[in-house]
Each structure stands twice: as structure tokens, then as C-alpha cells.
Amino acid sequence: MLVIGLTGGIASGKSTVSKRLHDEYGLTVIDADQIAREIVEPGKPAYNHIVEYFSTRIPDLINRENGSLNRTALGRYVFVHKEELQVLNSLTHPEVRKEIIRRVLSSWIHFEKLCVLDVPLLFESRMDELCGSTLCIVCDREIQLQRLLKRNPEWTRQDCENRIDNQMSNDERKERADVVLDNDTTLDVLYDRLDKSIRRMQPSTAWTYLEVLCPPITFLSAAFCFLRNLLRRSQFESSYKRANLKKVE
Numbered sequence: 029m030l031v032i033g034l035t036g037g038i039a040s041g042k043s044t045v046s047k048r049l050h051d052e053y054g055l056t057v058i059d060a061d062q063i064a065r066e067i068v069e070p071g072k073p074a075y076n077h078i079v080e081y082f083s084t085r086i087p088d089l090i091n092r093e094n095g096s097l098n099r100t101a102l103g104r105y106v107f108v109h110k111e112e113l114q115v116l117n118s119l120t121h122p123e124v125r126k127e128i129i130r131r132v133l134s135s136w137i138h139f140e141k142l143c144v145l146d147v148p149l150l151f152e153s154r155m156d157e158l159c160g161s162t163l164c165i166v167c168d169r170e171i172q173l174q175r176l177l178k179r180n181p182e183w184t185r186q187d188c189e190n191r192i193d194n195q196m197s198n199d200e201r202k203e204r205a206d207v208v209l210d211n212d213t214t215l216d217v218l219y220d221r222l223d224k225s226i227r228r229m230q231p232s233t234a235w236t237y238l239e240v241l242c243p244p245i246t247f248l249s250a251a252f253c254f255l256r257n258l259l260r261r262s263q264f265e266s267s268y269k270r271a272n273l274k275k276v277e
């Protein structure tokens with residue numbers, strides 16, 4: 029099974045692409061934003077940890093009517109306090125990762141050829157290490173802001189900019205990803221580019237069955253993929269550091 033990591037900045041078009049991959053190709057899409065919502069429902073361990081840490085810092089952290097987290101208040105706070113965002117990530121990401129791995133295994137035992145991980149922070153949270161291939165959606169910052177303001181009218185332009193500025197830059201994502209899809213124009217153009225990329229990525233049915241029926245093959249191919257990804261990460265990080273050092277000089 030090929031695991032495709034789908035990533036991109038906020039409002040770049042990941043959910044739009046995921047929906048097409050699900051509706052047109054019948055692929056399983058594992059949505060990290062959705063999982064991140066589920067693991068902070070009242071009573072869950074991550075919810076308790078968040079309340080313990082943030083309730084003294086954010087007075088309206090909890091919605092009175094049902095005890096759920098006030099996500100707008102939490103978002104407004106963490107996206108202007110970088111170190112607090114790191115705390116929130118450390119409380120949520122391990123749980124999100126565990127659930128993603130559980131769902132990937134479930135797709136594998138159901139003989140699925142391809143499965144998609146829709147993860148906004150794919151590279152930041154090292155989830156790309158689990159992927160056979162990575163697909164990044166990019167669009168121009170101003171278009172991204174306009175789409176975001178239209179989709180989330182409750183956010184100010186400053187709220188939107190704070191989110192974008194707390195994410196990896198498009199340049200870095202483009203360098204790390206295997207495939208880059210531009211989403212600056214119409215949906216038809218995006219779908220056309222996506223269809224071409226997905227057709228090239230499809231593994232054969234024979235390979236999919238072989239992997240499930242012969243677990244050592246899966247193990248070897250997963251280990252190969254994981255090591256290749258680690259190597260690519262370390263090469264990327266050292267060349268990135270060198271480039272930054274040059275800029276400073």
C-alpha cells in the first residue's frame with residue numbers, strides 16, 4: 029500500500045483535494061485536523077492536559093454549555109505565543125500520531141492500494157517519515173488569505189496571518205515534497221493536475237496483494253521507505269543549515 033502524505037499551508041486546498049481523492053478514487057483519507065478535534069473531546073487525556081495547562085492563561089477556555097474547548101479562544105492565544113503553541117503541539121501530536129498509525133494499519137489489512145494522510149504539519153511533526161510519497165498543495169499568500177477570510181469569516185485578517193506565519197514556508201515545503209501542485213487558479217485546473225499525479229503514483233494490484241499476503245515484504249518495503257525518508261530529512265536539514273549560514277555571512 030502506498031501512503032501519500034498530503035500537506036500544504038492553511039487554506040491551500042488540502043480538504044478540497046482530499047474530497048476529490050475520496051469521492052472520485054474511493055481512497056481512504058485520514059484527516060489529522062479531524063483526529064486532532066476528536067482527541068480533545070471532554071474527558072479524553074489530551075483534553076484534561078490542555079485544561080490543566082491553559083485554563084489559568086485563557087479565562088474563556090471552556091464552553092460553558094457543554095464543557096468542550098473554546099477552539100477560537102485557544103487558537104487566538106497560541107497563534108500569538110509561539111512557545112505556548114509548542115506546548116499545545118506536545119500535548120496533542122503524540123495522540124494524533126498514534127491514531128494515524130492505527131488507521132493506516134487498518135487500511136493496509138483491508139488491501140487498500142493507496143491511502144492519504146491529510147496533515148497540515150506533515151513535515152513539522154515528522155509524519156512524512158511514514159509516507160511512501162508526499163504531495164504538497166501551494167498557493168500564493170494573498171490568494172490563500174482571501175480564501176481563508178471567505179471560509180472563516182469569524183477570523184480577522186490578523187488571525188489569518190498569525191496562523192500562516194506559524195507554519196512552514198511554501199519554499200521549504202516545495203523543497204521537501206515529492207510532488208507539488210499549484211492551486212492559484214480554478215478548481216478544474218487543480219483537479220486536472222491532481223488526476224495526472226495520482227495516475228502516476230498508483231501501485232499495481234499484484235503488489236498490493238503481495239504485501240498483505242507476505243508480511244516480510246511489507247516489513248522490508250516499509251523499513252526501506254522509512255530509512256530513505258530519514259536520510260532525505262538529514263540531507264535536507266544539513267543543506268538548509270548551510271544555506272542559512274551563508275545568508276548570515
Ligand SMILES: CC(C)(COP(=O)(O)OP(=O)(O)OC[C@H]1O[C@@H](n2cnc3c(N)ncnc32)[C@H](O)[C@@H]1O)[C@@H](O)C(=O)NCCC(=O)NCCS
Pocket residue numbers: 037038039060061064099100102103106113116117120121124147148149191194195
Ligand atoms: C489551536 C486549535 C485549538 C484551533 O482550532 P480551530 O478549530 O480554530 O482550527 P482547526 O483545528 O480547524 O485548524 C485549522 C488549521 O489551522 C492550522 N493549524 C492547526 N493547528 C496548528 C498548529 N499547531 N500549528 C500550525 N498550524 C496549525 C492548520 O492549517 C489547520 O488546518 C487547533 O488547531 C489545535 O488544537 N491545534 C493543535 C493540534 C494540531 O496541530 N492540529 C493540526 C493537525 S496535527
Ligand SMILES: Nc1ncnc2c1ncn2[C@@H]1O[C@H](COP(=O)(O)OP(=O)(O)OP(=O)(O)O)[C@@H](O)[C@H]1O
Pocket residue numbers: 036037038039040041042043044045061148175176179211212213214215218
Ligand atoms: N482553486 C480554488 N478556487 C477557488 N476556491 C478554492 C480553490 N481551492 C480551494 N478553494 C477554497 O478555499 C478554501 C480553503 O480550501 P480547503 O478547505 O480545501 O483548504 P485546506 O488546505 O484544507 O485548509 P485547512 O488547512 O484549514 O484544513 C475552501 O473554502 C475552498 O473551497
